[in-house]
Amino acid sequence: MNAPVFDLTLIWVGIIGFGLVMYVILDGFDLGQGILYPFAPDEQARDVMMNSVAPVWDANETWLVLGGAGLLAAFPLVYTVFLPALYIGVFLMLAALIFRGVAFEFRFKANKSRYLWNWAFAGGSFIATFAQGAVVGTYIQGFETENFRYVGGALDWLTPFTVFTGIGLVVGYALLGSTWLILKSEGYIQDWAYKITPRLLVAVLVIFGIVGIWSPMIDDFLKDRWFSGVTLLWVLPLITLFFAGWIYRAVKKRQEGYPFVATLGLFVSTFVALVFSKWPYVVPPNYTFWDAASAHESQLFLLLGLLFVIPFVLMYSAWSYWVFRGKVKAGEGYH
Amino acid sequence: MELDPLLLSRIQFAFVVSFHAIFPVFTIGLASYIALLEGLFFKTNNPAWERLAKFWTQVFAVVFGMGVVSGIVMSFQFGTNWSNFSYATANFLGPVLSYEVITAFFLEAGFLGVMLFGRNKVPKGLHLFAACMVALGTFISAFWILSANSLMQTPAGLELRGELYHVASWAEALFTASFFYRFWHMVIASFLTGGFVVAGVSAWFLLKGREVEANKKALSMTLWLLLIIAPSQLLIGDYHGLSTLEHQPTKVAAMEGNWERGTGVPLILFAIPDQENEKNHFEIKIPKLASLILTHDFDGELPGLLDVPAEERPPVFIVFWAFRIMVGLGVLMIGFAFAGLFLRAGGRFASSPWFLKGLVAMSVSPFIAVVAGWFVTEVGRAPWLVYGLMTHAEGLTPSLTGGMALFTLIGYILVYAVIFSAGVYYLMRVFQAGIEATDDDKEVESDHAKRPLSAAHVPLEQGDKA
Numbered sequence: 152m153n154a155p156v157f158d159l160t161l162i163w164v165g166i167i168g169f170g171l172v173m174y175v176i177l178d179g180f181d182l183g184q185g186i187l188y189p190f191a192p193d194e195q196a197r198d199v200m201m202n203s204v205a206p207v208w209d210a211n212e213t214w215l216v217l218g219g220a221g222l223l224a225a226f227p228l229v230y231t232v233f234l235p236a237l238y239i240g241v242f243l244m245l246a247a248l249i250f251r252g253v254a255f256e257f258r259f260k261a262n263k264s265r266y267l268w269n270w271a272f273a274g275g276s277f278i279a280t281f282a283q284g285a286v287v288g289t290y291i292q293g294f295e296t297e298n299f300r301y302v303g304g305a306l307d308w309l310t311p312f313t314v315f316t317g318i319g320l321v322v323g324y325a326l327l328g329s330t331w332l333i334l335k336s337e338g339y340i341q342d343w344a345y346k347i348t349p350r351l352l353v354a355v356l357v358i359f360g361i362v363g364i365w366s367p368m369i370d371d372f373l374k375d376r377w378f379s380g381v382t383l384l385w386v387l388p389l390i391t392l393f394f395a396g397w398i399y400r401a402v403k404k405r406q407e408g409y410p411f412v413a414t415l416g417l418f419v420s421t422f423v424a425l426v427f428s429k430w431p432y433v434v435p436p437n438y439t440f441w442d443a444a445s446a447h448e449s450q451l452f453l454l455l456g457l458l459f460v461i462p463f464v465l466m467y468s469a470w471s472y473w474v475f476r477g478k479v480k481a482g483e484g485y486h
Numbered sequence: 487m488e489l490d491p492l493l494l495s496r497i498q499f500a501f502v503v504s505f506h507a508i509f510p511v512f513t514i515g516l517a518s519y520i521a522l523l524e525g526l527f528f529k530t531n532n533p534a535w536e537r538l539a540k541f542w543t544q545v546f547a548v549v550f551g552m553g554v555v556s557g558i559v560m561s562f563q564f565g566t567n568w569s570n571f572s573y574a575t576a577n578f579l580g581p582v583l584s585y586e587v588i589t590a591f592f593l594e595a596g597f598l599g600v601m602l603f604g605r606n607k608v609p610k611g612l613h614l615f616a617a618c619m620v621a622l623g624t625f626i627s628a629f630w631i632l633s634a635n636s637l638m639q640t641p642a643g644l645e646l647r648g649e650l651y652h653v654a655s656w657a658e659a660l661f662t663a664s665f666f667y668r669f670w671h672m673v674i675a676s677f678l679t680g681g682f683v684v685a686g687v688s689a690w691f692l693l694k695g696r697e698v699e700a701n702k703k704a705l706s707m708t709l710w711l712l713l714i715i716a717p718s719q720l721l722i723g724d725y726h727g728l729s730t731l732e733h734q735p736t737k738v739a740a741m742e743g744n745w746e747r748g749t750g751v752p753l754i755l756f757a758i759p760d761q762e763n764e765k766n767h768f769e770i771k772i773p774k775l776a777s778l779i780l781t782h783d784f785d786g787e788l789p790g791l792l793d794v795p796a797e798e799r800p801p802v803f804i805v806f807w808a809f810r811i812m813v814g815l816g817v818l819m820i821g822f823a824f825a826g827l828f829l830r831a832g833g834r835f836a837s838s839p840w841f842l843k844g845l846v847a848m849s850v851s852p853f854i855a856v857v858a859g860w861f862v863t864e865v866g867r868a869p870w871l872v873y874g875l876m877t878h879a880e881g882l883t884p885s886l887t888g889g890m891a892l893f894t895l896i897g898y899i900l901v902y903a904v905i906f907s908a909g910v911y912y913l914m915r916v917f918q919a920g921i922e923a924t925d926d927d928k929e930v931e932s933d934h935a936k937r938p939l940s941a942a943h944v945p946l947e948q949g950d951k952a
Contacts, residue, residue, distance in 0.1 A: 216558055217587055224580030227576030228573065235886065246898075250901070445580055453581040457584075
C-alpha cells in the first residue's frame with residue numbers, strides 16, 4: 152500500500168468533535184427541559200417547556216445517531232471498545248431516549264394519560280443524561296483493553312467517580328435548559344428560570360471543581376499533563392470561569408440571550424479542556440486516535456458524502472431555528 | 487442452566503431487527519404510493535386523489551416516526567453485541583451504515599418537512615417533487631442497508647490485512663453477487679406491504695360504508711398494482727433462489743429440507759426436520775419438483791445438508807418453515823390479486839363482503855412474509871456471520887456475558903412492547919378517524935411541534951377532542 156497522501160485522521164477528529172459538541176449543546180438544552188420538568192411551577196409551564204424544544208429535539212438527537220455511525224466509520228476502535236464496556240449504560244441511555252421521544256409525540260395528543268407522559272419525559276431525560284455523564288467519567292477513568300478489545304467487566308464503568316460525573320452532567324444540562332428557557336419564555340415562567348439559573352451555575356462550578364481535583368487523583372496521565380509544569384492548558388479553566396461570570400452578570404441584568412450563549416461557551420471550553428487532558432488518547436490508556444482510525448480509503452469514501460451533506464443539514468438546522476425564533480407563549484405553541 | 491451470550495445476542499438481534507424492519511418496509515412502499523397519488527392529483531386535479539394522499543401521509547408520518555425511534559437502537563447493536571464483527575469489518579460497514587444515516591438525515595432535513603407540512607404553503611409542483619424525493623430517499627436508504635447485508639451473504643471486494651478487512655474495491659463490495667436480487671426482492675416486498683395495507687384499510691372502510699367513492703378508487707387502483715407486483719415477486723424470488731443456490735448451497739438445502747445431495751429432488755410440502763438425526767419426519771412431497779424449480783430440469787442435481795459437517799449447518803427447522811410461511815403467503819397474495827381481477831365485473835371487488843373481509847385480514851400478511859423472509863436468509867446463513875469468513879461466535883463481543891445479554895434482551899422487549907402498543911394503538915385511531923378527518927385543516931395544539939407525528943391530527947384517547 153502506498154502511504155496516504157494526506158492524513159485524514161485529524162480531519163475526522165475535527166468532524167467527530169464538532170458532531171459531539173453539536174450533540175451535547177443541542178440535545179443538552181432539550182434534555183435539560185426534562186430534567187427541570189418535575190420542578191416546574193405548574194402544568195402550563197411544562198407545556199411551554201416542552202413546546203420550547205418540540206420542533207427541534209429530534210433533529211438535535213440525529214447528531215447522536217450520526218455520531219454513532221461516524222465513529223464506526225472513522226474510529227471503529229472507539230465504537231467497539233466503548234459500546235461493550237458501557238453495555239448496560241448504553242442500553243439505559245437508549246431506552247431512556249426512546250421513552251422520552253415517545254413522550255414528545257404523545258403528550259400533546261393525550262389528556263387523561265398526560266401525567267404518565269410527563270414522567271416518561273422527565274425520567275427518560277434524567278437517565279439518558281446520567282448515562283452520558285457516566286461515559287465522560289469512564290473516558291477519564293480509562294478502559295481495560297487487550298489486543299484492541301475490551302476485556303473488563305460489565306459494571307467497571309460504574310464507579311463513584313462516574314456516578315459523580317453522571318450527576319454533574321445532569322446539573323450541566325439543567326443549566327443549559329434553564330438558560331434556554333430564559334431565552335424562549337416570558338412572564339412567571341421566565342422569572343422562575345431566572346431564579347434557578349444562578350443556583351444551577353453554582354452547582355455546576357462546584358461539580359467541575361471537584362471533577363478537576365478528583366480526575367488527577369485517579370489518572371496519572373492527566374495529572375502529568377496538568378501539573379508537571381507551567382502549561383498553556385491553565386488558560387482553559389480561566390476561560391470557563393470567565394463564561395461562568397458572564398452567565399451570572401447576564402442573569403443579574405436580566406438579559407435574555409446572553410445567559411444561554413455564555414453557557415454554550417462554558418460547555419465548549421470544558422470540552423476542549425477534556426480533549427486536551429487526554430490528547431492524543433481516545434481509548435485511554437492504550438490507544439490514540441491514530442490507533443483507533445479506520446483505513447484511509449474508508450475515511451475518504453465517507454468524507455466525500457459528508458462534505459456534500461453537512462452544509463445542507465446546517466442550513467436546514469439554522470433555518471428551522473430561525474423559523475422558530477421568538478417566545479413560546481403560555482397556552483399556545485410557537486407560530 | 488448456563489446463559490449463552492451468543493444465543494441470547496442472536497435472539498436479541500433477531501428481535502430488534504425484526505421489530506425495526508416492519509416500519510421501513512411499510513414506509514418504502516407507502517412513500518411511493520403517496521408520490522403516485524400526488525402525481526395523479528397534480529395531473530387530473532381530482533380532489534379525491536388529494537384527500538387520499540392527505541390521509542395516507544398521516545399514516546406515513548406515524549410509521550416513519552416509529553421507524554426512526556426503533557432504528558436508533560440498531561445503530562448501537564453492532565457495537566454492543568457484535569464488537570469483533572464490527573471491528574473486523576468497520577472499513578466497509580462503517581461508511582456504508584453512515585451513508586444510510588446521512589441519507590435519512592438529508593431526507594428529514596428537507597423534503598420530509600415539505601411533504602408533511604407544506605401542502606398549503608408551497609406550490610403544487612414543489613409539493614409533488616418533495617413527495618417524489620422522499621420516495622427516492624427511502625430507496626437510497628434501502629440500497630445501503632441491503633448492500634451491507636449482501637456483503638455478509640456473498641462477500642467480495644475485501645482484503646484481509648492482519649485482523650482487519652480492507653476494502654480493495656468499493657464497486658465489488660457494494661454490488662456483490664446477491665445484491666441486485668436482494669434489493670429488488672425487498673423493494674417489491676415493500677410495494678406488496680404498502681399495497682396490501684392500503685387495500686385492507688380501503689376494504690375496511692368499504693365494509694363500513696364510509697367514503698365509498700374515494701376508497702373504491704383507492705382499492706381499484708391498488709388491485710391493479712398488486713396484479714402486477716405480486717406475480718413479479720414470485721419471479722424475482724425465483725432468481726434470488728437460483729443465486730442463493732450458486733453462492734450458499736447449504737442455505738437452499740435447509741430451505742428445501744433436503745439432507746442428501748441428489749438428482750430429481752422432490753419438493754417437500756410438509757415435514758418436521760430433525761437436526762440431530764439428520765432426516766425429516768412426516769414428509770409430504772411432490773416428486774422431482776424441487777429440482778425443476780431450482781435447476782429448471784426434472785433431473786437436476788441439488789446440494790444436501792449432509793454436504794457440510796454438522797456444525798456448518800443452519801437450524802433447519804426455522805429456515806424450512808420460515809421459507810414455507812413466506813412462499814405460502816406470497817401465493818395467497820397472488821390469489822387475492824387475481825380474485826380482484828375476476829370480481830371486476832359489476833364492481834363486485836368493492837362490494838363482495840367475503841373478498842373485502844379477506845383483504846382486511848391480508849393486510850398483516852406482508853409483514854409476516856417479510857419477517858419470515860429475513861429469517862430464511864439470516865438464519866440460513868448460520869453459522870456464518872459473514873459467509874465463509876467469520877462465524878457468529880467469532881463476531882461476538884468478547885467481554886459479553888450471558889447475564890448482560892439477558893438483561894438487555896428483556897429490556898428491549900419491554901421497551902418495544904410499550905412503544906409498539908402506543909404506536910399501533912394510535913395508528914388504529916388514525917384509521918378510525920379516516921379520510922373524513924383530513925378535510926378539517928384547522929390548526930390544533932399538536933401542530934405546533936413540527937415533528938413527523940404532528941402530521942397526524944388524531945387525539946390519543948377515545949372521546950378526546952384535541
